[in-house]
Structure formats: structure tokens, C-alpha cells
Amino acid sequence: MDTAAPTGTRARTRRAILDAAVSVLAKNPAASLADIAAAAGVGRTTIHRYFPERSDLLAAIGAHLLELIDVATTRARLDDGTAAEALERVCQEYFELGEALQFAFENPQTQSVDWETETDADRALARLVERGHAEGTIDPDLPPAWVAEALWALLYTAWQHTRHNDVPKHASLTLCLRTLRKVIAPGG
């Protein structure tokens, strides 16, 4: 893991490529490396210099995404307030991932990441839901895995809603939060 920051020119172009790749592949999972290079304002050769094979790029994106999710999860401060409140914060933080979110949904099958493998964020989320069950702020009939999956699905829905109906982002987020609140509410 050379997560260590080369903190120079290299680091910046690497990021540019990574960001462009997420952005382009989010819209078209079948995009070619040439497309990504163009979007990054970089020569195709340069991409191969940083990521020898396409799969290397995909893997790097995967790692990058997991990191973004981790950061967002931390920022949501899962331990503050009721579990229901924390879950809403998670929703807001994840919503900010934007294109990264789109990418994750449009490229599920790619071996870029083992979405199957439980990450720290997954486990933290599961624990949060269990806390909600105990507290009585989250419907105990909904298993943690279901809540997590529904959360992602709602986030995706929110972005779709913004895209297709040119609704302002904040409006979609509001709908998303409102819907989430109703989903997890106990009783019913």
C-alpha cells in the first residue's frame, strides 16, 4: 500500500486520472481508456504509466471509493444522538459523494471492489442499526442488512430523480431523508 502521499506532480495527475475515471465511468461503464484520458486532460500513455492495466485503474478506483465512504461514515459521527438521527446524517454524508455514488451503482459487477466483502463502514452501519433497535428508534422488523441496502437504493433514487426530472439536488435530498425517516420509523 503506497497510500503514502508522493505529494508532488505525480500525486496530482494521479488524482486527476482517478477523478476523471470515476466521473466518466459513472455515466458510461463501457467507456474506453481513451475517453478517460481525454476527460482527465491527459495522454492515454500517461494513464498506462500510472495504471499498467485497466484492472489496475479499476482497483485503484475501488480503493479510492472505499476510502471516501469511510471518511463520510466517520464524519457522520455514528455515536452521537439517537441511532435514527445518526442514520440521517449518514444519508446526508453519502449523498455528498455524488458521482462516486453513481459509479458504485453503475459498476456493481466489476471486480473493482469486493462489494460483497464487509467493510468497516458496513459493520459500523450494522451496529448503528442494532443500536437503533435497542433504543427503539429504528423499526426492529428491519434487519440491518436491509436497512443498509435500502439506504443505498434511496440515495441512488435521489440522484436519478435529480437527473431525470431536473429537480435541484437539495429537493431530492429532502425527499430522500423524508422517505428514509418513514422507512426506519418503528411501528406501522
Add this chain to the structure above:
Amino acid sequence: MDTAAPTGTRARTRRAILDAAVSVLAKNPAASLADIAAAAGVGRTTIHRYFPERSDLLAAIGAHLLELIDVATTRARLDDGTAAEALERVCQEYFELGEALQFAFENPQTQSVDWETETDADRALARLVERGHAEGTIDPDLPPAWVAEALWALLYTAWQHTRHNDVPKHASLTLCLRTLRKVIAPGG
């Protein structure tokens, strides 16, 4: 439109190819025609005989899917009972689409169908939600488009849940319906 039934050998192999294509592409959107041919138990040449180009096959799948959705929508009898009840029936009917559902979600970008273009089913669903608003059985704060998108997202979630956590289908459907009911419930 030769939707007219050739009702012979042709029709059957055509269906076999279409079904296999949906099944294979649902799992791997990048699958080759050779893969599809193998899954259909048919020579690759035969596929080209029915669908000259890949795009023709994709288009046919799109039309097929829209038809399936239409049939399912009709079966849900949108005009019977309260709008909320009808919407739950829609959910159940759509759930039965199974692999077709997966396909639609895994291949959103393909030009196989204009998912953008409103179909009859879309419009019927929108009207149903509006009826629910008027009746007071569906939360008036949720726009029809949002309800429709959330419905699809929940259905996708249900199938994912079954896939990843090897939960029996009926259990996922139950969760899905329960969640939907809470989402559309007025007030909150």
C-alpha cells in the same frame, strides 16, 4: 411492428434467444453474443439471423421488457381498491419479473430502451399515485415520479437482498412490501 405471432419454430427460438439474453445480460452486461448463444443453446450464427446487429437484439429486449411491464401493470388492476392497495399489488407483480428486473437495472444506459420516454405504465402509475393523494392513502408530499422511482429502487433492493444474504425470495418481498407501505403512508 410484427408483434403478430409467427407461432412456429421461429417464434420459439426467438423467445429462447431473448430469454437467454435477458438472463445472461442481467448478470453480466458486458457478455458477448457467443455467451448468449451458448446460454440459449443456439449457434452464434442463429442469433445474427434473428437480430442482424447487437443493437437489434438490445432493442428487441427493450420492447420485450416494456411489454412484460405492461402486462404486469395490467394484472395489478390499478383501479381496484384504494390506491395504496393497488400500489402494493404493483409491487408484487413487478417483483415477479425477476431477471427482467435485474436486467433493467444493470443496463440502464444502453440504448435498448428510452427509459426516459414515458410509457403507458409510467403514466398509469403516476395517475395511481395522484389518486392516492386525492384519497388520502398516499403521502401527498411525495411526487408521483419519486414514488415510482422509489418503488423500482426497493424492488432492486429486494432482489439484491435475496442474492447477497441468501434470504428466501418471499422474505425479501415481505420486507419490500412492508417498507413500501411505510414510505407511502400519509403523515409523519
Add this chain to the structure above:
DNA sequence: CAATTTTGGAACATCAGTGTTCCATCATGG
């Protein structure tokens, strides 16, 4: 059974994306 249709497979040309190499050019920082 005979005629017709449908099929599978082989062979082929084509094409787009990938990965590699090489070199001239540009930027950076020491």
C-alpha cells in the same frame, strides 16, 4: 418420404480497445 425450412459450424474480414515502445517536448526544481 420428399421438399422446404431452420440450424450449426467453420472460415474470413473488420474493427475497436488494449498494452508496449520510442522519442521529442515541456515543466520543475535545484
Add this chain to the structure above:
DNA sequence: CCATGATGGAACACTGATGTTCCAAAATTG
């Protein structure tokens, strides 16, 4: 300002998918 490193572009070989053609075998139909 010069040396080192980073970049872009051209050229190339390679691969896998696509689409076409042709023919012999199998199935359907009357």
C-alpha cells in the same frame, strides 16, 4: 539555467468481439 523527470503522441502488435458468407446436417411440414 540546466538536469532530471513527467508528458504527449505516433507507431506497432495483439486480442476479442462483431458481422458475413457458405455449406452440410438436422428438423419441420406436407
